[in-house]
Amino acid sequence: MNQHFQKDCAEILTERHAKGQISRRQMMAGLGALLGTTTLGLGARGAQAAEGQLVFVNWGGDALDAMDAAFGQPFTAESGIKVLYDGSGPTEGAIIAQSKSGSPTWDLVDAEPFSAQALGRQGMMTPIDYDIVDPAKQREGFGWEYASSCYFYSYVIAYDATQFETPPTSLADFFDAENFPGKRAMYKWGAGMWEAALLADGVAPEDLYPLDLDRAHKKIEAFKEHIGAFWGGGAESQSLLLNGDVSMALIWNTRATLLHKDTEGEITYTYDDGIIGPGGIAVLEGNPGGTEAAMQYIASTQVPERQVELFMLLGNGPSNPAADSLIPEDERRFNPMDPANLPKQVALDMDWYETNYSAALDAYLQIISA
Known part of the structure; x- marks a missing residue:
């Protein structure tokens, strides 16, 4: 990652x-x-x-x-x-x-x-x-x-503010296409996406690890119809929002900041439920x-x-x-x-990734490519 x-x-x-x-x-x-x-x-x-x-x-x-x-x-x-x-x-x-x-x-x-x-x-x-x-x-x-x-760096919820009267403030909102309509974008290489799915599914931050991969993959698979793209690089994640291909995306804060500044806040982001x-x-x-x-x-x-x-x-x-x-x-x-931002977020657990990342990524790629 x-x-x-x-x-x-x-x-x-x-x-x-x-x-x-x-x-x-x-x-x-x-x-x-x-x-x-x-x-x-x-x-x-x-x-x-x-x-x-x-x-x-x-x-x-x-x-x-x-x-x-x-x-x-x-x-x-x-x-x-x-x-x-x-x-x-x-x-x-x-x-x-x-x-x-x-x-x-x-x-x-x-x-x-x-x-x-x-x-x-x-x-x-x-x-x-x-x-x-x-x-x-x-x-x-x-x-x-x-x-x-x-x-x-952080994986954050970036969104087109012109598309939402009420902005998203949680990963539950990201996975809620009924109240927050529009296509989404997620990271192709898995890191942070398992955590995002589990937090959206109601898992408390302190209970995330060890990650329940079956539950995370089930959440992502059920949401696939609302995912417009799985991005592999930062420029791609940025263009998906700029071009209107998606209304919301989980992207790196570095690209989200550029979007916020370049569009004068029309595309912006939140550190709520960010993943460090x-x-x-x-x-x-x-x-x-x-x-x-x-x-x-x-x-x-x-x-x-x-x-x-x-x-x-x-x-x-x-x-x-x-x-x-x-x-x-x-x-x-x-x-x-x-x-002001750190307490809103959860950090990737390096101990878990040391043992599990390779197998978890293989399973994730099978789901998103199916």
Whole structure:
């Protein structure tokens, strides 16, 4: 799920630059803050580890050129350690191959926390050193043994406000096509959709996990006639609402914020019944740049001002709660982790996803493709 979201963030920055909404420097700084790296125009073979540098592997994309990164450049200035970006993609298979090679060339990876946990239990990831990475600069409950949180996003109810006299305020409303008529859109890759279906079906947030997949899939299958599309990327989710193909959609808050601003609130969203997803950073076991340097890098990403810069460009929620109050007051309502928004939402349970995601997704895809 995280890889799709991060690719979409890069798309958003590129689109905003093309529209003249942000400068090239801001686009590069945003990409740098998102990726935590300095990209150096690497070839197909990717980055190779060397003394005095770290290789951070992310999901890449054509938009990612050479840049001075908002995270990477300050870290280099502080430590003298250069950070290189490799966009070849840290899939589980690639990480496993790195580990089994006995001589990994990667240091850090953008990892879904549940994936980092699973690989860490197999000896492939290094435990986060919380003597270096400050747990007080993480939100409670969002630090893991093998991954450190670096940003947040939410699945939210976005809707065409011109179509509803009374706006939706819950997932029960989303699944209520009688009182809230119109087609809906849901996420193709499952994450958050099981939680949405169960919350709409009356399950209390504190009782969500372990997810009752049979009940969730039954709810979604019964509602399929009202679903206009299952979106796979953020641009698609945005266009479905802009083009009027659907009147309501469960989409990432980053795209929902763009819709709200671009349409002056004609298409808007609510954090009521939002579903929070965390993004994480993990370190390969035996990384060539050294465990201490990798942990120092992760600690440097906790600086609140750097996280605010990413939020202002993309809408990603800061992982350091101290950043919330640094966000301009008129922008705080868009922050998924703001104290006014956070209590309205429920977070994805990384322990459950670690064990169940693969099988759950297979079953979900069978239902939505039938």
